[in-house]
Amino acid sequence: MSNRNKKIIIYICCAFIVAIIFYLFPHFYSTTMREAFIYFPEDDQIEFIDASTNIKLIDTKDENEYYLEWKTASETDKKAYLRQDIGFIFENGVLISTQSEWREKTKKLKNKVTLHGEDSGRYEAITFHFAEVxxxxxxxxxxxxxxxxxxxxxxxxxxxxxxxxxxKSQSEQRGKELLDSIIDQQLTYTVEGLIEQFKINKESYHIFPLTEIAQFQTEPLPSMSQEETNAVIGRMWEGLYRYYLLGTNTFTEETYDPIGNTMPFVFLSKDDTHLLVLYETADKKGQQLLQLIPKSEDNENLSKNEQ
Incomplete structure (x- = not known):
């Protein structure tokens, strides 16, 4: 057999194998290429009928070691073109694990992660449940x-x-207060360093940690309507997905392992023109996300254009 015929046979075999992969695993290509999350105008024709994030202790190995289970779940009242859950969990203010579960043409998503812990810890998790229609x-x-x-x-x-x-007891309350004091002091120290690094006038911002953002689902951000708040938060998660979850440096676009990042802090400008998200990587590199906030009329035009 000639070399030319051998090459032709090899090309045909390769094409056949690729075709089988895409036939048997229809999400193979799209999953590997899914590097963006996009917010779209809010839909009032679909609802979340269930959504939850839960952390619980499931086992103790010895006096100092234990295991935690971090579960997320969500369900819409009808199938969506795309369902996606994005989650972060922090131990003492530092990222220790993430979730990014997504599926097409479904109502339900469910995920579970087991985590190992040692000594005292404050564990905080937040999940963004999303449906694209x-x-x-x-x-x-x-x-x-x-x-x-x-x-x-x-x-x-x-x-x-x-x-x-x-x-539930005085001893638990004392342990909680001591742990909170140590963690919050360290987070404050990190945030103050970022404020100095990026030369930010903190008096011009409302500042809160990412884990407190969920409260603004039922009470709007300062000086905003609930509809405007939902749009701002949705677009903020676009940036968090690309840069924080996927570990993309906000200045160089280089990728890195995001585990070890500090908890993000949100800086909402008091003039409602923009927000910043600040955090530090495990190797102490400050990161800054900037999101411009369109005026109300611009938001309406943007929604029309997106449609």
Whole structure:
């Protein structure tokens, strides 16, 4: 057999194998290429009938080691073109795991992660549940909801390990307050360093950690309507997905492992023109996301253009 015929046979075999992969695994290509999350105008024709984020202690290995289970779930009242859940969990203010579950033409998503812990810890998780809906004439809309959970594990040499979401005794309350004080002090130190690094006038911003963003589902951001708030939050998660979850440097576009990032802090400008998201990587590199906030009339025009 000639070399030319051998090459032809090899090319045919390769093409055949690729075709089988795409036939048996229809999401293979789209999953590997899904590097963007896009917010679309809110859809009032679909609802989330269930959404949850839950952290619980599931096992203790010895006096100092234990295992936690972090579960997320969500369901819409009808199938969506795309369902996606994006989640972060922090131990003592530092990212220790992420979730990015997505599926086409479904109502339900469910995911579970087991985590190993040592010594006392404050565990905080937040999940962004998202549905993308397609209509005729290339109209695309979306629905979103956020859920969060917090869990404490208190481990001291003088008492057995205890865990709780809300302190039920004086000893649990003392352990919680001590842990909160240490963690919040460290986060404040990190944020103050970022403020200095990026030369930010903090008096010009409302500042809050990412884990508190879920409260603005039922109470709007300062000086905004609920509709405007939902749009701002949805677009903020676009940036978090690309840069924070996928580990993309906001200045160089180089990728890195995001585990070890500090908890993001949101800086909402008091003049409602923009917001910043600031955090630090495990190797102490400051990161800054900037999101411009369109005026109300611009938001309406943007929604029309997106449709």
């Amino acid at each position: 397609h209509y005729p004439d290339d109209i695309i809309k979306s629905k979103q909801i956020m859920t969060e959970d917090k869990h404490y594990v208190i481990d001291t040499p003088l008492s057995p390990l205890v865990d709780f979401k809300k302190a």
